[in-house]
Amino acid sequence: MTAPAVILIDPQLGENIGMCARAMLNCGLTDLRLVRPRDGWPNQKAQDASAGAQDVVDHAQVFQTTEEAVADLTRIYATTGRTRELLEYVLTPRAAAEDMRTATASGLHRTGVLFGGERSGLTNDDVAKADAIIRVPLNPDFRSLNLAQAVLLIGYEWFTAGDQTPSETRDIRDARPATQNEVEIFIERLGRGLDEGSFFRSVEMRPTVMRNIRLMFQRTQLTDQDVRTLHGITESLRRAGPERK
Template identity: 55%
Template sequence: MATPGRRAQAPLETPAVILIEPQLPENIGATARAMMNCGLTNLRLVRPREQWPNERAREVSSGAHEPIDKAELYPSARAAMADLTRVYATSARHRQMIKTVMTPREAAAEMRTLIARGERVGVMFGPERAGLENDELSLADAVIRVPLNPDFTSLNLAQAVLLIGYEWYQSGDDTAPRELVVNGTRPAEKEELLNFFDHLERELDASGFLRNAEKRPGMVRNIRNLFQRAGLTRQEIRTLHGIVKELSSKRENRPRRRKTTTTS
């Protein structure tokens, strides 16, 4: 089994499939089978409930061993997407956050274009019972929602992977030619963007902007969503780091106001 780490940034020719806390090895095996049906092999597992590697997953995969054998384990959603430039989250529920919502077909067409440009993309799937948490969803750039019977939208994990994988496979290779970009305009990887979030949130905490503990989680998600929608490049991330650093240094060096007292 492959082990995670800081990868050499070789092209990722197909979307990575990221499973967050999958509960049953059988579901991972069925997912691997669905992936191979659609030409997908990059499987990333975040905190699977049962020990991995797992023979039951291999058995259920019905010979789709490549995703199983190459599967990578990660401690968090953030770590699993660190080297990617665009991540899609799957969700059947409507959330209280502003995200671009796409059908599998729309997302597949966009992924083809991005990969043709040399970008690295992934699709994130939540646990079988409850789906993705809001904090995990906030890390994604867009949401994929499958248009189904509104009275019953429930899908099992492998079904969801197969539906999105099918649209990817059907989208073929009718894409724009690969574009050459210079380093300054290359899209930021998730690790770079999330490191900026950490920097910004530290300074917002220090300034007291996030002092309301009850409202803090929602405020942080809203701030993250704002920057996620911007599609920032590496150079823009560096510029934002510089802005935050400069503003924080001005705050630290600002002389404190002296209290004045009056006497009668």
């Protein structure tokens, strides 16, 4: 799937362009287009600030007008936090990301996102070239993103819209999940130890308490190493015998 182009219009500092390149590559974006970069191009400060994303900087295209920068694109999005005197189709970054992926999935569209300069953002003429506006829902009393933050936010939503990473994982390194049999063997051993220690105040309460203990251990998603450790703890307590006062 073709990733959207990132078009920076009137960017000022080379450092900001480099940080945008860094944000882009984190999200799998590589098509960087610059319109009238103030400090000229190529720019060593952009290279230095890219923190390993030099390839994005090296292949950046430079244009004199926004029209030239978007000439090959079929669907354009403009990022702005200001309300304009224009008829606007406004999307959140998440909705825009889904829209981009739907558009490019057909193979008929190439997309791009316009970002304005650090000082004043996009002009109305630039916004008028867009098919939709992306507006980030932020604190209404303080909506202030720097250029790289804005690029990262849009890029992240685009990337995660197609990412299949599970929402929750557990790093168990060299261990493996404990089998039901391994857990059951430990719980039976624990139950015998509790019997020997007169833990249960009555025979009748034992099934309910053991059921709760079993559920407690099942909720922890034990690994095989966890079970071995629990066996070791149980054996150590058994050897220690009754608590001495």
